[in-house]
Amino acid sequence: MDIVAGNLGRRNFLRTGLGGAALSLSSCSPLEPARRGEGGTPAAPEFAAFSQVVDLTHTYSNRFTHWAGGTARVELETVSSTANGDGWNVTRWTLDEHAGTHIDSPFHRNPNGLTADKIPPRDLVLPLAIIDIRKKAEENEDAQVTIEDLRAWEDAHGPLPDRCCVAMLSGWDARVEKPGFINFDDKGIRHFPGFHTDAAIFMLEERTVLSMAVDTASLDYGPTKNFPVHTAWLGSGRWGIENLANLADLPPAGATLVCGAPKIEGATGGHSRILALL
Amino acid sequence: MDIVAGNLGRRNFLRTGLGGAALSLSSCSPLEPARRGEGGTPAAPEFAAFSQVVDLTHTYSNRFTHWAGGTARVELETVSSTANGDGWNVTRWTLDEHAGTHIDSPFHRNPNGLTADKIPPRDLVLPLAIIDIRKKAEENEDAQVTIEDLRAWEDAHGPLPDRCCVAMLSGWDARVEKPGFINFDDKGIRHFPGFHTDAAIFMLEERTVLSMAVDTASLDYGPTKNFPVHTAWLGSGRWGIENLANLADLPPAGATLVCGAPKIEGATGGHSRILALL
Numbered sequence: 223m224d225i226v227a228g229n230l231g232r233r234n235f236l237r238t239g240l241g242g243a244a245l246s247l248s249s250c251s252p253l254e255p256a257r258r259g260e261g262g263t264p265a266a267p268e269f270a271a272f273s274q275v276v277d278l279t280h281t282y283s284n285r286f287t288h289w290a291g292g293t294a295r296v297e298l299e300t301v302s303s304t305a306n307g308d309g310w311n312v313t314r315w316t317l318d319e320h321a322g323t324h325i326d327s328p329f330h331r332n333p334n335g336l337t338a339d340k341i342p343p344r345d346l347v348l349p350l351a352i353i354d355i356r357k358k359a360e361e362n363e364d365a366q367v368t369i370e371d372l373r374a375w376e377d378a379h380g381p382l383p384d385r386c387c388v389a390m391l392s393g394w395d396a397r398v399e400k401p402g403f404i405n406f407d408d409k410g411i412r413h414f415p416g417f418h419t420d421a422a423i424f425m426l427e428e429r430t431v432l433s434m435a436v437d438t439a440s441l442d443y444g445p446t447k448n449f450p451v452h453t454a455w456l457g458s459g460r461w462g463i464e465n466l467a468n469l470a471d472l473p474p475a476g477a478t479l480v481c482g483a484p485k486i487e488g489a490t491g492g493h494s495r496i497l498a499l500l
Numbered sequence: 501m502d503i504v505a506g507n508l509g510r511r512n513f514l515r516t517g518l519g520g521a522a523l524s525l526s527s528c529s530p531l532e533p534a535r536r537g538e539g540g541t542p543a544a545p546e547f548a549a550f551s552q553v554v555d556l557t558h559t560y561s562n563r564f565t566h567w568a569g570g571t572a573r574v575e576l577e578t579v580s581s582t583a584n585g586d587g588w589n590v591t592r593w594t595l596d597e598h599a600g601t602h603i604d605s606p607f608h609r610n611p612n613g614l615t616a617d618k619i620p621p622r623d624l625v626l627p628l629a630i631i632d633i634r635k636k637a638e639e640n641e642d643a644q645v646t647i648e649d650l651r652a653w654e655d656a657h658g659p660l661p662d663r664c665c666v667a668m669l670s671g672w673d674a675r676v677e678k679p680g681f682i683n684f685d686d687k688g689i690r691h692f693p694g695f696h697t698d699a700a701i702f703m704l705e706e707r708t709v710l711s712m713a714v715d716t717a718s719l720d721y722g723p724t725k726n727f728p729v730h731t732a733w734l735g736s737g738r739w740g741i742e743n744l745a746n747l748a749d750l751p752p753a754g755a756t757l758v759c760g761a762p763k764i765e766g767a768t769g770g771h772s773r774i775l776a777l778l
Contacts (some may be wrong), residue, residue: 269549296764312608313766314595315767319590331587346553480760482772486561486574487559489593493764495624495762495772497624497625
């Protein structure tokens with residue numbers, strides 16, 4: 223357990239991928255103090271006073287565009303209904319886990335990673351840094367968040383905060399429930415923005431970023447073949463958020479993200495209410 | 501729509517119950533400024549800086565004690581699994597809606613009330629007032645939060661904050677996943693603490709309380725016959741939280757509750773990640 227995200231070199235990631243270094247990380251938070259040793263532990267942030275709440279969650283229904291194609295399975299079976307003369311409205315849900323606004327827990331990609339219910343609660347409340355790539359995403363559907371984009375954010379707002387969530391704002395949330403959201407081409411290749419692998423590795427090696435988020439369907443951009451961002455990020459014990467909404471309603475720096483991760487035993491991620499405080 | 505919670509007399513509630521006044525409230529938040537008129541609108545709270553996160557959510561699994569008896573249906577069907585040689589862990593959930601730590605949306609009891617996905621996001625972040633009735637709950641399994649308990653809290657901490665959540669701390673969360681949680685007697689009557697109807701009506705008529713929460717399985721106490729607290733509270737357009745955990749880890753005043761209500765179209769409530777900020 224002496225191998226932690228901060229000490230795990232890029233070469234290790236690229237060499238060992240899912241089967242190697244990723245597997246040496248198990249049931250600990252990636253930035254857990256006990257795992258970092260003295261001097262290397264980012265302090266728990268002090269969060270500022272706030273007065274606004276912005277909802278970053280899409281409504282989840284069977285119209286939601288699924289990454290794999292088609293729409294998500296979201297069924298609410300009626301258990302009792304006032305429309306039928308009962309005193310109560312009650313349903314039973316059947317939900318696809320990885321569609322709608324949802325998290326990927328480390329276990330989604332890493333067999334030894336944490337399931338959603340085991341993510342430490344304090345890791346669910348994070349300073350939010352928003353990387354606005356709307357301009358280049360308009361010109362290139364396969365745009366990616368690069369190290370240069372991260373450095374441009376830092377030039378404007380200072381270093382990425384300790385234990386923060388870095389979110390990609392591509393403008394893609396406007397396409398939700400439309401074919402252009404997954405955006406298959408004639409050859410069945412997807413086209414939408416995501417994080418570049420180099421940026422992901424920069425965030426976990428050079429900074430103490432705890433979560434990454436996208437307003438598209440995947441942390442990796444559409445045309446990816448091997449999902450290196452998922453492999454590196456979830457493999458390091460970190461978690462991510464996909465299909466975020468309304469990031470454009472927030473400033474690039476200063477908001478706090480609260481992740482309502484499901485506390486369902488064994489969940490590999492899943493539907494999460496994501497709120498921003500400002 | 502001129503009948504709003506603040507103007508709805510107790511006699512009306514008791515006379516008309518679910519079928520009357522409750523039905524006149526539909527798709528508005530109970531304290532929506534436009535519905536209150538000038539001078540009657542509590543300002544949106546300013547929330548203080550914070551540095552701690554406390555998880556008020558029980559882990560949800562098929563061991564969770566269900567209000568109706570037995571345990572909840574919580575099934576995670578394997579879609580893909582690294583244990584089977586797949587590159588990903590993915591499941592599909594089937595979940596009982598009203599078990600585990602969950603919310604009751606107004607629609608759960610009120611056919612014209614809001615479903616969970618429609619509750620305004622700013623109503624999901626609330627000052628938290630905790631009413632500690634552990635002592636009387638130890639002596640009486642059918643203990644209730646009374647107006648006197650609310651006034652005792654106010655004597656110590658000042659008026660209940662505008663737009664707050666009032667939570668009952670009975671200590672019952674220690675019984676979860678045990679028969680004593682629902683606590684049926686030989687006649688099939690349940691015995692656990694809840695809110696007294698008078699206290700619920702005080703909270704919505706005399707104060708601007710927005711949500712109520714319990715660490716037991718029901719807003720109404722165990723032996724209830726007609727669920728007057730559910731009827732009054734959800735009927736007024738308000739929502740509630742059941743099966744909270746860890747309230748004893750918080751001070752009676754000063755914390756902020758963030759409700760990760762499900763944003764699932766048509767949900768009558770359901771599994772919610774509830775976090776407290778302090």
